[in-house]
Amino acid sequence: MTDQHRKKLFSLFKDKGNSLIYLKGAEVSYRYDTDFEYPFRQESNFLYLTGIQEPGFHMVLDPEKEEYLLFVPKRDAMFAVWNGVVRSVEDYALKLKPDRIFFDEDLYGEISKRSPETIHCLNVSQAAVIDDMGFQTETGWLKDALAWCRCQKTDAELDMLRHASAVASAAHIAAMKGLKPGMFEYEMKALYEHEVVRRGLVHHPYNGIHGSGENSAILHYTESGRKIDEGDLYLIDAGAESNGYAADITRTYPAGGKFTGIQAAIYDTVLSALNGSIDMVKPGVAMEDIHLSASRTILKGLKDTGLVHGDTDTLMEKNIFALFFPHGLGHFLGLDTHDVGGYPKGVKRIDRPGIRYLRARRILEPRMVLTIEPGIYFIPALLRPALDHPGQKEFLNREKLEKMFYFGGIRIEDNLIVTETGHENMTSVPKERGEVEKIVGSGK
Numbered sequence: 001m002t003d004q005h006r007k008k009l010f011s012l013f014k015d016k017g018n019s020l021i022y023l024k025g026a027e028v029s030y031r032y033d034t035d036f037e038y039p040f041r042q043e044s045n046f047l048y049l050t051g052i053q054e055p056g057f058h059m060v061l062d063p064e065k066e067e068y069l070l071f072v073p074k075r076d077a078m079f080a081v082w083n084g085v086v087r088s089v090e091d092y093a094l095k096l097k098p099d100r101i102f103f104d105e106d107l108y109g110e111i112s113k114r115s116p117e118t119i120h121c122l123n124v125s126q127a128a129v130i131d132d133m134g135f136q137t138e139t140g141w142l143k144d145a146l147a148w149c150r151c152q153k154t155d156a157e158l159d160m161l162r163h164a165s166a167v168a169s170a171a172h173i174a175a176m177k178g179l180k181p182g183m184f185e186y187e188m189k190a191l192y193e194h195e196v197v198r199r200g201l202v203h204h205p206y207n208g209i210h211g212s213g214e215n216s217a218i219l220h221y222t223e224s225g226r227k228i229d230e231g232d233l234y235l236i237d238a239g240a241e242s243n244g245y246a247a248d249i250t251r252t253y254p255a256g257g258k259f260t261g262i263q264a265a266i267y268d269t270v271l272s273a274l275n276g277s278i279d280m281v282k283p284g285v286a287m288e289d290i291h292l293s294a295s296r297t298i299l300k301g302l303k304d305t306g307l308v309h310g311d312t313d314t315l316m317e318k319n320i321f322a323l324f325f326p327h328g329l330g331h332f333l334g335l336d337t338h339d340v341g342g343y344p345k346g347v348k349r350i351d352r353p354g355i356r357y358l359r360a361r362r363i364l365e366p367r368m369v370l371t372i373e374p375g376i377y378f379i380p381a382l383l384r385p386a387l388d389h390p391g392q393k394e395f396l397n398r399e400k401l402e403k404m405f406y407f408g409g410i411r412i413e414d415n416l417i418v419t420e421t422g423h424e425n426m427t428s429v430p431k432e433r434g435e436v437e438k439i440v441g442s443g444k
């Protein structure tokens with residue numbers, strides 16, 4: 001599949017004179033000054049173009065000739081002692097199918113032979129390798145070009161994403177079935193991860209969030225140490241990674257298996273923001289319009305509970321939605337969980353509460369893959385000042401909101417492919433309230 005990716009990149013390369021493209025693969029990284037190795041993860045652009053999941057490689061592309069030159073690390077017998085077999089260049093040539101293959105020590109010589117005017121690099125630190133050899137480098141083009149290529153997925157990439165989503169969905173259901181009040185958040189994390197790893201996906205695309213009670217309103221909570229009580233909400237935001245491609249799914253449910261009245265009202269509001277947003281996903285629609293539409297749904301739901309009051313247009317204008325929904329509605333998904341391409345060159349973030357964190361401001365096109373993840377949170381750090389803020393307090397019900405300070409938050413997140421006519425939802429974890437209540441704590 002990587003030959004298609006290189007072809008895409010070559011197609012962008014016009015009138016660039018006699019130049020080459022250089023990318024450096026990732027190295028192993030260590031914890032501070034110790035010999036503890038972090039799990040290896042290839043740099044996403046390098047993975048996209050080569051499919052190589054090992055450290056120490058370099059690649060050069062010659063766009064004029066559409067040639068792919070791969071440089072493999074020269075390893076000695078001691079490498080085999082610690083890490084297993086040392087593959088021969090012939091092995092690599094057979095497996096990875098570059099047009100030409102060399103040892104890394106030949107990098108300078110092979111580039112010299114082609115006497116390029118410029119070498120396009122991803123960033124300054126990658127360019128340093130080439131600068132040190134005395135060639136001219138350029139870092140203004142390659143990163144954006146690769147973001148453009150990676151934005152619309154090929155069929156093979158979509159299959160990887162579907163697989164990641166299927167495994168993450170199964171793990172969400174397993175965790176949901178296993179939840180019992182009295183468990184610790186880390187036990188839920190173990191249940192979830194057991195199911196993912198058991199299915200052969202051993203790397204995580206991001207640190208999962210496993211939060212109960214008020215922790216469910218902490219957007220990047222990772223401690224996972226609290227005991228889960230009967231009346232708590234439980235929020236799990238966790239994915240899976242298949243050949244580098246990510247899933248990113250969130251569900252929130254009651255620890256005791258039954259939503260209380262107010263939990264049910266907030267849940268149904270978030271669910272209707274999610275479903276309404278998903279209905280809007282199709283080519284030609286702008287992400288920020290879906291975000292704003294979800295924000296209106298959230299405000300209407302909050303009005304129904306009496307937590308806020310006022311005319312919806314005014315509440316939108318005063319950014320009241322951002323007090324409860326302070327993050328972006330979704331982001332692109334691919335080799336990175338927050339995938340590239342959300343802001344093409346020249347498109348700026350909207351400087352407005354809530355929307356400024358929207359990670360993709362694009363008109364949707366077929367083969368884009370994205371998350372939709374509305375949420376409602378009761379975060380005292382945001383609500384306390386708002387309750388005293390002259391432009392906001394008149395829309396807020398102080399008495400009711402102060403009772404919600406320990407409620408936590410609810411987020412529901414699905415993963416979608418934009419198709420020619422609409423969308424495909426890759427996530428298959430139940431989310432209707434009645435269905436969720438049947439599954440929570442139901443065991444195997």
Ligand SMILES: [Mn+2]
Nearest residue numbers: 248371373413
């Ligand atoms: Mn997400």
